[in-house]
Amino acid sequence: MLAQALRRTLLAIPTVLVVIIGAFLLMHAAPGGPFTSQRQVPEVIERRLERHYGLDLPIGDQIVRYVGGLLHGDLGPSMKYRDKTVAQIIAEGAPTSAVLGFSAMALALAIGAGLGILAALRQNRAQDYFVMAMAIIGVCLPALVVGPLLQMYLGVDLRWLPSSGLYRDEFGLRYLILPILTLSLPLIAVISRLMRASMIEALRSNAIRTARAKGLPEWQVIVKHALPIALLPVISYAGPALAGVMSGSFVIETVYQLPGIGKQLVLAAQQRDYTLVMGVVLVYSFLIIAFNLASDIMYRVLDPRTRAS
Amino acid sequence: MTDLLYDDVIMPRAIRGRSLWEDARRRLMRNPAAVVSLYVVAILVLLAIFGPILWIYKIDEIFRDRVAIAPTFDHLHIFGTDTEGRDMVARTLFGLRISLLVGFAATLVALTIGVAYGAIAGFFGGAVDEFMMRIVDVLYAIPFIFFVIVLMTLIDTPDPFVKLMLIFMAIGAVEWLTMARIVRGQTIALRNMEFVEAARAAGARPMEIVFRHIVPNVLGPVVVYATLNIPVIILAESFLSFIGLGVQEPLTSLGRLISDGSGQMINAPWMLVTPAATMLIALLAMNFLGDGLRDALDPKDR
Numbered sequence: 001m002l003a004q005a006l007r008r009t010l011l012a013i014p015t016v017l018v019v020i021i022g023a024f025l026l027m028h029a030a031p032g033g034p035f036t037s038q039r040q041v042p043e044v045i046e047r048r049l050e051r052h053y054g055l056d057l058p059i060g061d062q063i064v065r066y067v068g069g070l071l072h073g074d075l076g077p078s079m080k081y082r083d084k085t086v087a088q089i090i091a092e093g094a095p096t097s098a099v100l101g102f103s104a105m106a107l108a109l110a111i112g113a114g115l116g117i118l119a120a121l122r123q124n125r126a127q128d129y130f131v132m133a134m135a136i137i138g139v140c141l142p143a144l145v146v147g148p149l150l151q152m153y154l155g156v157d158l159r160w161l162p163s164s165g166l167y168r169d170e171f172g173l174r175y176l177i178l179p180i181l182t183l184s185l186p187l188i189a190v191i192s193r194l195m196r197a198s199m200i201e202a203l204r205s206n207a208i209r210t211a212r213a214k215g216l217p218e219w220q221v222i223v224k225h226a227l228p229i230a231l232l233p234v235i236s237y238a239g240p241a242l243a244g245v246m247s248g249s250f251v252i253e254t255v256y257q258l259p260g261i262g263k264q265l266v267l268a269a270q271q272r273d274y275t276l277v278m279g280v281v282l283v284y285s286f287l288i289i290a291f292n293l294a295s296d297i298m299y300r301v302l303d304p305r306t307r308a309s
Numbered sequence: 310m311t312d313l314l315y316d317d318v319i320m321p322r323a324i325r326g327r328s329l330w331e332d333a334r335r336r337l338m339r340n341p342a343a344v345v346s347l348y349v350v351a352i353l354v355l356l357a358i359f360g361p362i363l364w365i366y367k368i369d370e371i372f373r374d375r376v377a378i379a380p381t382f383d384h385l386h387i388f389g390t391d392t393e394g395r396d397m398v399a400r401t402l403f404g405l406r407i408s409l410l411v412g413f414a415a416t417l418v419a420l421t422i423g424v425a426y427g428a429i430a431g432f433f434g435g436a437v438d439e440f441m442m443r444i445v446d447v448l449y450a451i452p453f454i455f456f457v458i459v460l461m462t463l464i465d466t467p468d469p470f471v472k473l474m475l476i477f478m479a480i481g482a483v484e485w486l487t488m489a490r491i492v493r494g495q496t497i498a499l500r501n502m503e504f505v506e507a508a509r510a511a512g513a514r515p516m517e518i519v520f521r522h523i524v525p526n527v528l529g530p531v532v533v534y535a536t537l538n539i540p541v542i543i544l545a546e547s548f549l550s551f552i553g554l555g556v557q558e559p560l561t562s563l564g565r566l567i568s569d570g571s572g573q574m575i576n577a578p579w580m581l582v583t584p585a586a587t588m589l590i591a592l593l594a595m596n597f598l599g600d601g602l603r604d605a606l607d608p609k610d611r
Contacts, residue, residue: 018447023451137593139592140588140592140593140596148581152575250454250552251548251551254551265455266458281451284451289450
């Protein structure tokens, strides 16, 4: 298993390299550049700016230069925020996005798994139908509707929670409660559906029939024997999904006015801030690859069938 | 990111023979939620096609004396008017039309790419498969939003209809990845079966086997996935509208109406409620229908 993990880690290097080249070419294929919007700057200055950032070089040389910088841990300067480096911008936004995404996923796993198990144990009964109907509704509610509504009722009308903005003072986390809730709703919906389906299947398996035949108490059958098998699909889903939510959500960060990297990516892509786009894309690819690997390893650890062999 | 939401689809094994389709239809009809959803979807599609033609107001008709009025039976503004004095019924119907169109068209694009790609990779196997699926891995590792933003800006056009086509293409071009994986898995399961061998013995060329014999047999799970994917694409379009890259005036979509409406939530809440409720009904019906189809086509429950 260690060899397998090592092989996958090594395989991640060419993948990231191809991601860099692909994203770089795609970014440069889009019309316009970081300095073209400012028509008031004279040609000469625009050329000089481009030369300063190496944009006058052939695209191949630019990629080599960029990767060379990366090897030294240098993500380059931002092309729009003149006095900041990409590393600084990401360091400012990433913690908020990461805390937000991680908490949302933790909450979703706890609630979603609980609801899914409940629905599976009460299959085709009222509780099951209720949970599954809620799950479908959860998938159907876009954050750009839920966000403003929660903000209005809980934040503005009832004044229970701050409705927007993150001030890192003593109660910083309070500002994240509504965003976490909004972000976790669709995750809860998906996880509960996954959990229900796999739990139903696990409960029908021979391993569970054996456990019951041995006369184990029902809760022990469910928690100790069925749950580890039933969790497997949830884990394969949760890895990449966690990478997705941790790398920021534009809608959530905009609605609740939070400083995250999801917003930065969209703005940077629209303004052709090449280096910043590449920086956030790299963070995302790194998370996706890392969490995919992590969820695969966890899969193997939990799966009794692969453990035996 | 959104395509991950539907990885939970439990894919039925390949469907064999016509009687199983008949069987599936009967099972679907026994599921009340799916039947109701089927009717709701049918009504919505009819409303989307004929509603904007039949309704008394047009989407761009402006009434300067009736700006942002709440739902009322006066002048039949039953959903009210927006902040520019346009009838919300007309706008919602038209938005529904565009949203459904985007959902169907982009799914069709994703379906075409994904099925062809997955079937070829799965059928030929070996180095071809390895290479093709590595490309999919790489594409998975690039954020969806970045991809769509760049694709949307590749062709800079003021024409809203060309822009609409671009939305189909851009969303379709990122949504085919999961489809390709599903089809590849199914194809691998099928490629050593007798009927493929028979086709080969009869002298069919490889591409002919893929598209004439393999593809029709993997359509079951593909249809289920596509049904569940339409709502995801409608949400993706609403996200594009939210960041200003979606449907352009004079066209509109439910996502765009919602995004406009959420800015007027306090002084004209009906501008948010009407399109949001319409979208919710459409997405719910399609999800229940997709779920019903999946259950109906799942041989494990038979």
